[in-house]
Amino acid sequence: MPNDHNDAPPAPTSYSFPPAEMDRIHALADTGTYQIRGLGARRKLPSFDDLVFLTSSVSRYPLEGYRERCDTRTELGARHGAAPLELAIPITIAGMSFGALSSAAKEALGRAASEVGTSTTTGDGGMTPEERKASSKLVYQVLPSRYGFDPADLRQADAIEIVIGQGAKPGGGGLLLGQKVNARVAALRTLPPGIDQRSASRHPDWVGPDDLRIKMEELREATDWSIPIYVKIGATRVEHDVKLAVAAGADVVVVDGMQGGTAATQDVFIENAGIPTLPAVRLAAKALRDIGMERQVQLVVSGGIRSGADVAKALALGADAVSIGVAALVALGCNRPSCAGSNGEVRDVREDYIALGTTAGNCSHCHTGMCPVGIATQEPHLEERLDIERATQAVVNYLRATTMELTALTRACGKSSVHHLEPDDLVALTIEAAAMAKVPLAGTNWIPGSGAL
Amino acid sequence: METLNCEVLGVREVNRALRRLPARSQVRVTNTYGKHNIAVGLDKEISITLGGNTGYFTGGLGGSSDGTGPDIVVDGFVGWSLAENLMGGSVRVKGSASQSAASSARGGTIIIEGDASLRAGISLKGATLAVAGNVGAMSGFMAQAGTILVGGNAGAGLGDSLYEAVIYVAGSIVSLGADAQVEELSSDDILAIKRLVEITGFDHIDPHRVTRVASARRLYHFSAQNHGSY
Numbered sequence: 001m002p003n004d005h006n007d008a009p010p011a012p013t014s015y016s017f018p019p020a021e022m023d024r025i026h027a028l029a030d031t032g033t034y035q036i037r038g039l040g041a042r043r044k045l046p047s048f049d050d051l052v053f054l055t056s057s058v059s060r061y062p063l064e065g066y067r068e069r070c071d072t073r074t075e076l077g078a079r080h081g082a083a084p085l086e087l088a089i090p091i092t093i094a095g096m097s098f099g100a101l102s103s104a105a106k107e108a109l110g111r112a113a114s115e116v117g118t119s120t121t122t123g124d125g126g127m128t129p130e131e132r133k134a135s136s137k138l139v140y141q142v143l144p145s146r147y148g149f150d151p152a153d154l155r156q157a158d159a160i161e162i163v164i165g166q167g168a169k170p171g172g173g174g175l176l177l178g179q180k181v182n183a184r185v186a187a188l189r190t191l192p193p194g195i196d197q198r199s200a201s202r203h204p205d206w207v208g209p210d211d212l213r214i215k216m217e218e219l220r221e222a223t224d225w226s227i228p229i230y231v232k233i234g235a236t237r238v239e240h241d242v243k244l245a246v247a248a249g250a251d252v253v254v255v256d257g258m259q260g261g262t263a264a265t266q267d268v269f270i271e272n273a274g275i276p277t278l279p280a281v282r283l284a285a286k287a288l289r290d291i292g293m294e295r296q297v298q299l300v301v302s303g304g305i306r307s308g309a310d311v312a313k314a315l316a317l318g319a320d321a322v323s324i325g326v327a328a329l330v331a332l333g334c335n336r337p338s339c340a341g342s343n344g345e346v347r348d349v350r351e352d353y354i355a356l357g358t359t360a361g362n363c364s365h366c367h368t369g370m371c372p373v374g375i376a377t378q379e380p381h382l383e384e385r386l387d388i389e390r391a392t393q394a395v396v397n398y399l400r401a402t403t404m405e406l407t408a409l410t411r412a413c414g415k416s417s418v419h420h421l422e423p424d425d426l427v428a429l430t431i432e433a434a435a436m437a438k439v440p441l442a443g444t445n446w447i448p449g450s451g452a453l
Numbered sequence: 454m455e456t457l458n459c460e461v462l463g464v465r466e467v468n469r470a471l472r473r474l475p476a477r478s479q480v481r482v483t484n485t486y487g488k489h490n491i492a493v494g495l496d497k498e499i500s501i502t503l504g505g506n507t508g509y510f511t512g513g514l515g516g517s518s519d520g521t522g523p524d525i526v527v528d529g530f531v532g533w534s535l536a537e538n539l540m541g542g543s544v545r546v547k548g549s550a551s552q553s554a555a556s557s558a559r560g561g562t563i564i565i566e567g568d569a570s571l572r573a574g575i576s577l578k579g580a581t582l583a584v585a586g587n588v589g590a591m592s593g594f595m596a597q598a599g600t601i602l603v604g605g606n607a608g609a610g611l612g613d614s615l616y617e618a619v620i621y622v623a624g625s626i627v628s629l630g631a632d633a634q635v636e637e638l639s640s641d642d643i644l645a646i647k648r649l650v651e652i653t654g655f656d657h658i659d660p661h662r663v664t665r666v667a668s669a670r671r672l673y674h675f676s677a678q679n680h681g682s683y
């Protein structure tokens with residue numbers, strides 16, 4: 001910064017109080033309220049990027065790309081004899097509510113998932129007829145708020161997911177700000193339109209692991225034990241929580257790391273609560289191994305999964321499948337500078353990002369309901385910016401390409417099924433990642449914390 | 454009347470048998486011995502008597518969104534979360550109910566002839582809950598829609614963070630929760646209470662001498678000014 005008083009060099013920027021932090025304090029001082037936003041943690045965290053595969057060479061031989069079969073089929077939820085979800089790929093679509101997302105966005109995700117043979121998940125706000133129709137495999141969430149929860153929808157579901165927490169805000173309830181609570185959303189949630197809706201953080205009808213067991217039994221009775229039950233937790237005390245969920249009867253455990261997204265929550269929560277996905281996978285897999293439930297209870301991991309490499313690393317560390325939320329929205333067109341509406345006309349929407357106080361590529365303004373590309377909105381004039389056909393094809397393309405990335409790495413590791421990937425296939429590039437994933441630091445056989453140097 | 458022996462059949466078979474019954478059937482379930490999850494997820498209009506105490510989630514997830522459903526009478530006491538997420542029909546308990554009775558119930562009528570413990574009517578979404586006796590602390594917490602009638606006294610924190618549900622209390626109230634307020638009884642309220650007294654048979658309640666508690670709607674929008682109220 002120029003200094004007009006003397007010729008002294010400018011003072012270095014403060015580490016504790018850089019301009020961005022001062023801006024943040026100014027905003028709090030101006031408004032008297034904290035920042036609420038969408039998506040997941042922005043800060044740099046130890047992640048799957050810090051791992052690399054030891055693919056085949058002389059000691060192991062690879063499978064021929066494009067020729068030798070590499071199986072991606074994934075079965076979830078057979079533990080208690082219910083009809084499991086048979087997925088063509090180990091990548092599922094995470095729960096996102098109608099309300100947070102437009103019905104067109106939900107429908108496009110459902111249609112795309114059906115086309116590639118995977119599942120989608122409802123969200124905080126119940127099941128809409130459109131999404132049931134669009135999704136051939138639909139997981140019905142049981143959330144603390146129970147907005148729009150209907151036993152008739154439960155009976156139409158292909159699986160149940162009891163949501164205890166979310167990686168973006170473990171221990172916190174949801175928020176949907178008034179501008180997104182239009183008449184249809186309000187009616188589905190039994191709330192007055194336009195209010196700032198706070199979802200509960202605890203279930204109203206049970207508390208603790210013993211109750212959870214009985215709750216699960218209730219849901220099984222209500223569905224005649226015909227569909228599997230998942231339990232979703234936000235990654236904090238992963239080992240304990242996974243063991244308790246399994247003891248309570250979960251067929252599938254879903255662990256959501258802190259990079260997991262949300263439609264709207266306090267920034268302080270997103271950035272400061274929970275542990276990253278990388279250690280969460282390893283801890284969850286260990287918990288299942290410790291109690292002899294590996295592969296009997298499936299592990300689904302979510303939170304910041306973007307690429308086939310991320311999927312491959314999650315599977316190698318012990319996941320049976322992954323779940324994607326933000327990546328699916330990005331495939332739909334989130335953060336794109338332009339969109340092609342249902343009339344086929346390409347529209348430059350950069351101005352609309354600026355109007356929200358952000359830019360394309362940097363947007364996390366889902367909570368405003370003014371999504372420039374028609375995904376996280378309930379405004380008809382914005383919603384029509386999302387062309388369902390095109391958006392469906394985009395998500396199909398993304399899921400297929402990501403699966404190809406996954407199988408390319410798997411074949412190179414010499415494995416004929418993505419479920420054969422193992423921790424031995426990985427090394428870490430940083431000491432932190434080595435300690436968290438419990439794989440050796442590249443070029444050494446050192447796993448921090450394991451004793452051997 | 455058909456009888457199902459819960460001890461012989463087990464809960465799973467009892468629920469299966471209940472699900473298979475045609476509409477307008479009458480059935481009695483015996484030897485319930487406090488078992489959980491009896492008569493859950495039933496949507497047909499059948500009459501069920503549970504001949505003894507039952508555990509958690511009795512009659513839960515019952516009825517349909519059109520307000521119809523089974524009519525269940527429990528000849529005893531019930532555990533947690535009676536008739537949770539009820540959509541339609543009715544559940545009447547001759548004894549008392551444990552915590553979270555009628556939690557998140559969206560339709561139908563839940564009648565408790567004894568007392569209800571903590572958090573009765575938590576997260577209520579449109580159903581009617583009537584308790585002849587007292588209700589415990591934090592009853593009506595975050596209740597969104599529907600009616601709660603309390604024939605006795607209410608514990609601490611009544612109606613905390615209420616949305617649009619209305620609570621009527623014939624006896625005393627230990628304390629109100631955040632954003633709950635006492636409002637004047639209108640003629641419509643009195644009419645509604647009269648109707649409830651008729652349905653429930655709780656004629657110890659004088660519809661003119663009841664306290665109406667509803668949301669002050671001060672917490673409907675986020676504001677730092679409200680920090681101390683939560």
Ligand code: SF4
Pocket residue numbers: 038039329333334335336363364365366367370371372373374375376
């Ligand atoms: S573009 Fe839309 S979906 Fe993406 S972050 Fe912005 S508001 Fe949310």
